[in-house]
Amino acid sequence: MIEQVxxxxxxxxxxxxxxxxxxxxxxxxxxxxxxxxxxxxxxVRIVCDKPAQAVEAxxxxxxxxxxxxxxxxxxxxxPGGLADLLETLDALGLNIExxxxxxxxxxxxxxxLKVTDxxxxxxxxxxxxxxxxxIN
Amino acid sequence: MKKPQDILTAPHEELEAIQLEGVKKTIINCYExxxxxxxxxxxxxxxxxxxxxxxxxxxxxxxTKQDLRDNYPFKMFAVPNEDIREIHMSSGxxxxxxxxxxxxxxxxxxxxxxxxxxxxxxxxxxDIMHVCYGYGxxxxxxxxxxxxxxxxxxxIPMSAGNTERQIRVMREMGSTILCCTxxxxxxxxxxxxxxxxxxxxxxxxxxxxxxxxAFSDNFRRDxxxxxxxxxxxxxxxxxxxxxxxxxxxxxxxxxxxxxxxxYAEIIDPKTGEILPDGEWGELVITTVDREATPVVRxxxxxxxxxxxxxxxxxxxxxxxxxxxxxxxxxxIIRGVNVFPSQIEDVMKTxxxxxxxxxxxxxxxxxxxxxxxxxxxxxxxxxxEVRAIEQLQRDIQARLKSALSVGIRVRIVExxxxxxxxxxxxxxxxxxxxxx
Numbered sequence: 160m161i162e163q164v165x166x167x168x169x170x171x172x173x174x175x176x177x178x179x180x181x182x183x184x185x186x187x188x189x190x191x192x193x194x195x196x197x198x199x200x201x202x203v204r205i206v207c208d209k210p211a212q213a214v215e216a217x218x219x220x221x222x223x224x225x226x227x228x229x230x231x232x233x234x235x236x237x238p239g240g241l242a243d244l245l246e247t248l249d250a251l252g253l254n255i256e257x258x259x260x261x262x263x264x265x266x267x268x269x270x271x272l273k274v275t276d277x278x279x280x281x282x283x284x285x286x287x288x289x290x291x292x293x294i295n
Numbered sequence: 296m297k298k299p300q301d302i303l304t305a306p307h308e309e310l311e312a313i314q315l316e317g318v319k320k321t322i323i324n325c326y327e328x329x330x331x332x333x334x335x336x337x338x339x340x341x342x343x344x345x346x347x348x349x350x351x352x353x354x355x356x357x358x359t360k361q362d363l364r365d366n367y368p369f370k371m372f373a374v375p376n377e378d379i380r381e382i383h384m385s386s387g388x389x390x391x392x393x394x395x396x397x398x399x400x401x402x403x404x405x406x407x408x409x410x411x412x413x414x415x416x417x418x419x420x421x422d423i424m425h426v427c428y429g430y431g432x433x434x435x436x437x438x439x440x441x442x443x444x445x446x447x448x449x450x451i452p453m454s455a456g457n458t459e460r461q462i463r464v465m466r467e468m469g470s471t472i473l474c475c476t477x478x479x480x481x482x483x484x485x486x487x488x489x490x491x492x493x494x495x496x497x498x499x500x501x502x503x504x505x506x507x508x509a510f511s512d513n514f515r516r517d518x519x520x521x522x523x524x525x526x527x528x529x530x531x532x533x534x535x536x537x538x539x540x541x542x543x544x545x546x547x548x549x550x551x552x553x554x555x556x557x558y559a560e561i562i563d564p565k566t567g568e569i570l571p572d573g574e575w576g577e578l579v580i581t582t583v584d585r586e587a588t589p590v591v592r593x594x595x596x597x598x599x600x601x602x603x604x605x606x607x608x609x610x611x612x613x614x615x616x617x618x619x620x621x622x623x624x625x626x627i628i629r630g631v632n633v634f635p636s637q638i639e640d641v642m643k644t645x646x647x648x649x650x651x652x653x654x655x656x657x658x659x660x661x662x663x664x665x666x667x668x669x670x671x672x673x674x675x676x677x678x679e680v681r682a683i684e685q686l687q688r689d690i691q692a693r694l695k696s697a698l699s700v701g702i703r704v705r706i707v708e709x710x711x712x713x714x715x716x717x718x719x720x721x722x723x724x725x726x727x728x729x730x
Contacts, residue, residue: 165678167677168708169707169708169711174708195680199707200706200708202677202678202679223671223673223708225677225678227676256679256681
């Protein structure tokens with residue numbers, strides 16, 4: 160399990176750059192950033208080294224940020240890495256709310272999954288032979 | 296033979312005599328039959344039997360919307376239940392609504408008042424009146440209907456909604472007079488044009504009697520150009536009757552008050568002083584011959600003025616200018632009265648949102664669009680788009696059932712709604728921007 164930072168951002172000019180600058184000033188290093196956008200607003204999801212400090216810095220900069228618990232699974236960085244993982248979840252009857260992936264060194268990728276019951280999914284995946292990432 | 300229209304050109308002294316006699320009766324009727332007025336006059340030391348002139352009326356205390364609310368539902372009625380034929384209610388949730396009662400006589404004068412719009416448009420039995428104000432507790436639908444029947448028109452009770460059907464009926468039945476809100480008239484015009492219909496050729500409209508919401512002169516010209524007819528503004532409110540208290544004639548230069556049924560004063564809303572003709576202020580109405588729910592010096596909260604001088608049409612009834620806003624925060628959305636406090640009441644039932652909000656009024660095409668911007672509370676888990684959308688839908692549904700008007704709910708970035716030092720700016724009206 161890792162902690163992801165979620166930020167609610169208005170679709171307005173300069174908001175995302177303000178967000179990244181606030182994190183930079185707080186010395187937070189990001190591993191991944193994705194945006195789920197709607198016509199009115201965006202949800203920015205960040206994986207970083209210091210989630211608690213990140214939230215604090217963002218709030219101080221006038222942004223609304225929360226910490227969300229997500230599952231981060233290490234998969235081999237090769238074709239079919241994610242497909243195998245999703246089939247495993249499927250077979251276990253576990254649904255994911257959303258997910259995203261990023262590659263890191265050593266031929267491995269990390270798949271981040273938002274699920275309802277983080278603990279149950281973590282245990283099920285470990286039992287199925289998966290290794291969970293421990294970034295923060 | 297005497298016609299009901301004759302009163303419209305009666306010498307003004309004659310109207311004043313009718314008003315004085317009627318106002319005296321109304322005050323005594325209120326004092327003797329409505330406990331609220333009995334207490335009000337006793338407390339104020341106002342003698343209801345001492346009114347000798349219309350000027351004496353200035354000594355009577357005002358009646359407010361709150362007074363009517365406090366006496367919900369029937370305590371403002373001056374006649375026994377047996378004599379009431381109909382009830383109407385101003386829009387609003389229970390407890391906020393104000394109730395109007397109508398005896399047979401009241402319904403008759405209502406029809407007479409609205410029929411004047413038809414007469415002003417030189418209309419009558421040859422006309423087909425198409426009514427697409429909502430029928431129901433809202434006074435628009437039935438008020439226009441009674442007017443159509445009274446003027447002898449073939450009256451089509453379409454009620455609101457189902458625009459394509461409205462257009463079909465209007466074309467196939469050859470409607471000549473259209474009664475609805477101005478924004479809906481524009482929507483009808485635009486939809487007809489989009490359907491490949493040329494309203495100027497394919498419709499037989501001559502006049503539109505439009506009210507229940509404010510509209511600009513440009514909007515009127517636009518409407519007249521599209522539909523090839525003449526637009527007459529109609530004013531009214533449930534608290535004194537409904538539409539027909541005042542209606543424009545073809546001169547389109549102010550709305551003729553139905554002075555044989557209503558006595559109007561313009562006051563300074565701050566001091567309560569009566570203002571001379573020509574000066575803008577709050578319209579105050581006393582009913583002259585209303586039986587069921589008479590009111591004395593009712594503060595309408597509508598800002599207008601008495602237009603000095605006589606109208607070129609030759610009718611003697613004084614005119615009020617087109618409305619110039621309100622003294623309170625009431626919004627009129629697609630003809631429905633909405634108070635920001637009603638929206639607040641609904642918001643308070645959701646702990647996922649904070650108490651900061653802003654109402655944005657815009658116009659899409661020609662229909663009012665209301666957007667309610669809300670900020671999530673710090674403990675609201677906004678991580679999933681689905682959760683935010685669900686919350687928006689839930690609030691929207693509750694607003695719809697509470698206010699009878701569709702409001703778009705938008706969850707916005709926390710702290711993005713401007714905090715003001717003094718009175719919060721709760722409403723941003725951008726409806727005039729595109730006109």
